[in-house]
Amino acid sequence: MNKTIIINIHGIVFHIEEDAYEVLKTYMTAVKRHFAYSPDSEEIVTDIENRLAEMFSERLEQDHKQVIILSDVMFVTDRMGNVNDFNIDDDQPVRLMDSTYKAEKKLFRDTEDRVISGVSAGIGHYFGIEPKWIRLLAIITLFMGIGIPIYIVLWLVIPKAVTRTDKMAMKGEPINIQNFKKNFDEEIDGLKTGLKNAHREAKPAIDQLGKFIGNAGMIIVKIIGALIIFSGVMGLFALIIGLIVFLGYWNSNELNAFPFNIVNPAYKSILTLSAFVLIFIPLAALVVFAIKVIFARVEISKTVYFGMLILWLGGLGIGIYHVSKVGSEFNEEARFTITSSIKPSGVFFLKMNPSQYLTKEDSLDYNINPNDFKGRIIINSRRGNFNLPRNVSLKIVKADVLIPVLIQEYSAKGPDFETALANARQAKYRFIQTDSLILLDGNTYVKNGELWRDQRVHLTLKIPENTKVYIEGTLNRYLEDYSLWECQPENAKPDFLSEWIMTSNGLKCKNDSLYNKNRDIAEPTDNY
Structure with a gap:
């Protein structure tokens, strides 16, 4: 077996x-x-x-x-x-x-x-x-x-x-x-033949596709070039018109507001021309390049390109020089304070002053007759100094004495300390107290024609312990160390008055339950 x-x-x-x-x-x-x-x-x-x-x-x-x-x-x-x-x-x-x-x-x-x-x-x-x-x-x-x-x-x-x-x-x-x-050899031969046929058949198709893409690409390039030329020419024309109009208004009162009042009067025209060259030259070079791409026979001399480059570099150098000169006006900072007594009260209402402060120059600008304008105010104006950056801050602290005071600390900058102090002294700020109501302005003020040199005022309101304070929501952006939304209901209106009280540890929300509820959402900015 x-x-x-x-x-x-x-x-x-x-x-x-x-x-x-x-x-x-x-x-x-x-x-x-x-x-x-x-x-x-x-x-x-x-x-x-x-x-x-x-x-x-x-x-x-x-x-x-x-x-x-x-x-x-x-x-x-x-x-x-x-x-x-x-x-x-x-x-x-x-x-x-x-x-x-x-x-x-x-x-x-x-x-x-x-x-x-x-x-x-x-x-x-x-x-x-x-x-x-x-x-x-x-x-x-x-x-x-x-x-x-x-x-x-x-x-x-x-x-x-x-x-x-x-x-x-x-x-x-x-x-x-x-x-x-035999079957395997036939498969290999068929694969080789198929690849050869595919290559032979695909080559004309690829050539045609290449020609089509090339022609279509040229058409697209020319369309884009035409759009660049049209847009560029319109932009160059607008720049020239804008330069003429801007130079005409540069020394008028229309352009004395922020940020134009940062630039020294002696540098206004030269900086305007420098900015014009820095924008005009690249745009003109783009238009010239587009013309050369579309119209291949058009020859642009290298001298033209070099001339444009030299003009642009010249404008850049002049602009940098004068911008640095303006920047040197902010080298030094000076401060001084003014302490104003506040009429004592067990309760204070702090609100934003909605009226515009009118100077003598404002009366002339607005053609205001003091006799006809008596008893009237301009509300929520956004002209002139109201366009300045936020330059007012407010801090509320416990007073060491029983009489409340408002300390106004003015600051400004200049090329040296004396000039910075003079700039700070030119700044004006207004607050109005009527019984327990205190109206605070939202900006400092400078005379028309005066240069902006970062004039600011830092307010410190000192009130005795156990004094109640009702603060309007519009003042939240000016407050330091506190956030009013921690002491107000959700979706409260901007003019909502939140109730606070001065304690031995500082200002505290009067409504403890509401305060604690909001504190769970976000920690307060100060410890009470």
């Missing part, structure tokens, strides 16, 4: 007798050696092993046995063919396989010759009919109303030819080593 060995062929376990295993091993060694130098030897050998496993399974099932014997190996290898059957010499004919070994044709979907899913091509292979006639029949049944459901059923039922064995069985070719090699 021969010894039995367990082997694995393409994932399937078989029991095989020892002598049969030796013959099979010799056969597979010869196959692997023969295809060792093929472009894809591993794939060919895998397909052969797969077919051997199928044939052994069929043989065992047919004979109702579980062990492969020598006769089974001889039958299968003879049917698959031997590597000696290959034509080594091209002049020597290849031995044809016996017709009794022709494979049984099977129905598969041919996905390599498909229009939709390969059903028609697969049926054509099975019945030996060209696929075009099957497709014609399918179209006829489609108009009859039964083609779609039949096609879908066939699509689901007929398997797809995936492996090389499936493709040979679909065409009725003998499934042997020769045809495995």
